[in-house]
Amino acid sequence: MPYLPSFIAPTRYSDAAAALAQVQLIYNQQIAHLRSAMQRFVAGETLPGHVRACYPFVRIQTETVSRAVQETIDSAQLSYGFVAGPGRFETTLTRADLYADYYLEQFKLLLQNHGVALEIGTSTQPIPVHFSFAEHDHIEGNLSTERRMLMRDVFDLPDLAAMDDGIANGTFEARPGEPQPLSLFTAARVDYSLQRLRHYTGTSPDWFQNFVLFTNYQFYIDEFVRLGHAEMANPNSDYICFVEPGNVVTRRIGLPAIAGDELGTQPPRLPQMPAYHLMRADRSGITMVNIGVGPANAKNITDHIAVLRPHAWMMLGHCAGLRNTQQLGDYVLAHGYVREDHVLDEELPLWIPIPALAEIQKALEQAVEDVTGLEGPALKSILRTGTVASTDNRNWELLPGNQPQRRFSQSRAVALDMESATIAANGFRFRVPYGTLLCVSDKPLHGEIKLPGMANHFYRERVDQHLRIGMRAIELLRAEGSSQLHSRKLRSFSEVAFQ
Numbered sequence: 001m002p003y004l005p006s007f008i009a010p011t012r013y014s015d016a017a018a019a020l021a022q023v024q025l026i027y028n029q030q031i032a033h034l035r036s037a038m039q040r041f042v043a044g045e046t047l048p049g050h051v052r053a054c055y056p057f058v059r060i061q062t063e064t065v066s067r068a069v070q071e072t073i074d075s076a077q078l079s080y081g082f083v084a085g086p087g088r089f090e091t092t093l094t095r096a097d098l099y100a101d102y103y104l105e106q107f108k109l110l111l112q113n114h115g116v117a118l119e120i121g122t123s124t125q126p127i128p129v130h131f132s133f134a135e136h137d138h139i140e141g142n143l144s145t146e147r148r149m150l151m152r153d154v155f156d157l158p159d160l161a162a163m164d165d166g167i168a169n170g171t172f173e174a175r176p177g178e179p180q181p182l183s184l185f186t187a188a189r190v191d192y193s194l195q196r197l198r199h200y201t202g203t204s205p206d207w208f209q210n211f212v213l214f215t216n217y218q219f220y221i222d223e224f225v226r227l228g229h230a231e232m233a234n235p236n237s238d239y240i241c242f243v244e245p246g247n248v249v250t251r252r253i254g255l256p257a258i259a260g261d262e263l264g265t266q267p268p269r270l271p272q273m274p275a276y277h278l279m280r281a282d283r284s285g286i287t288m289v290n291i292g293v294g295p296a297n298a299k300n301i302t303d304h305i306a307v308l309r310p311h312a313w314m315m316l317g318h319c320a321g322l323r324n325t326q327q328l329g330d331y332v333l334a335h336g337y338v339r340e341d342h343v344l345d346e347e348l349p350l351w352i353p354i355p356a357l358a359e360i361q362k363a364l365e366q367a368v369e370d371v372t373g374l375e376g377p378a379l380k381s382i383l384r385t386g387t388v389a390s391t392d393n394r395n396w397e398l399l400p401g402n403q404p405q406r407r408f409s410q411s412r413a414v415a416l417d418m419e420s421a422t423i424a425a426n427g428f429r430f431r432v433p434y435g436t437l438l439c440v441s442d443k444p445l446h447g448e449i450k451l452p453g454m455a456n457h458f459y460r461e462r463v464d465q466h467l468r469i470g471m472r473a474i475e476l477l478r479a480e481g482s483s484q485l486h487s488r489k490l491r492s493f494s495e496v497a498f499q
Helices: 016-042 067-071 100-114 145-154 187-201 218-232 295-308 358-372 400-410 420-430 452-480
Strands: 011-013 054-062 087-092 118-126 211-215 241-244 248-251 275-279 286-290 312-321 331-340 383-391 413-417 434-442
Touching: 011 016, 016 054, 016 100, 016 118, 016 145, 054 100, 087 187, 100 118, 118 187, 187 295, 211 218, 211 295, 211 452, 218 241, 218 248, 218 275, 218 286, 218 452, 295 420, 312 358, 312 420, 312 452, 331 358, 331 400, 331 413, 331 420, 358 383, 358 434, 358 452, 383 420, 400 413, 413 434, 420 434, 434 452
Parallel strands: 211 286, 211 312, 312 434, 331 383, 383 413
Antiparallel strands: 011 118, 054 087, 054 118, 241 248, 241 275, 275 286, 312 413, 331 434
């Protein structure tokens, strides 16, 4: 017999805050049941049955399309917050603390746009015990080998079949009688990525902000750390704290420490893709991640950050300039991508175009103008808009027959790197607004390859300016408001309601 917590019956709500409170109640009850059972198991107790706790769910059933779309012309501009048509729609939910503001917004929009109650209840989807541990819990490490093997029989373990990306990829088809999805991600898929983010970035997902910068060089991180600490020394800064790997928290001068800050410790070595967070009280600050080199890393980290539903992510990195007229240190604003990275070919076939997003493009171009002080022809002398090619072959120049060069020329590419197309394509796939601003660091087709002295000079001259451009672009996007960012270009004609 399953060992379950007390049953909480499904309830209907016409108030978003009340619906959220019920989600929190159910989630906290289920997680507490798992944690208590795990502590007893570690202590050597024999539990009364197979331990099970399940995620809360939200469900909406409507007989019409969105009322708001029917009643107002302005609502036709909505890109999320309503279901595609009549039917029953449902999703499981997790981490009701981390996602409280996000869930509240989605609930409000559903109630506003459809005028029918939301149903909140306990699903039949088990919560894997691994996803129940608190941030600093390591109780499973005390288990013997035999006890650890027995855990598989006593608790539910992660089920990969319950956490694939069929919804996001547009390949999911509900079985007869099964509800349509409300969200791109099930709760188990979200929990899986939250665990992976801790592992890869060395920081808790709780610190991540709604604007994310990716880079492929440590130089950018070093400068971001310097700027982050400078903001913390400024009592008038809009940022409230700066968080580094190991969850090391620096609060802005004049602000008191918060319980838990003392638990952060600098790791003995940096994680694979370290993350740094310059936080604002409303989560509209900046997270920066050094993804290293290559499309596999770029796909990996964006697969997981996507579950946090950021307002935008952008790539700031170095590239090879492919045109003779470019100079080292020039900027390239991508308006198209040649995808020779291959890591997303199955999920997002090559025949799918990856469009430039006007909101991001305008912000990046304006940011270059603001930071450099250049405009008109002078701005165009250092900033080129064009196609960026991304390859999975770092030594593409050495391939015989000149084939890559011919393809890049035919595509009209002006720059080449290994990550930008992947980040943009995964942004398209997961409906996260994206953009790319690269800096030319070498010109291999024209004999200007990276040399140590030249590279060091280049990095000193350009990294600070390039990073400030990215941060300025985020300021501009923040001022526009998140509702303007989530473009309808990223939404299919049969789309989930949650942003």
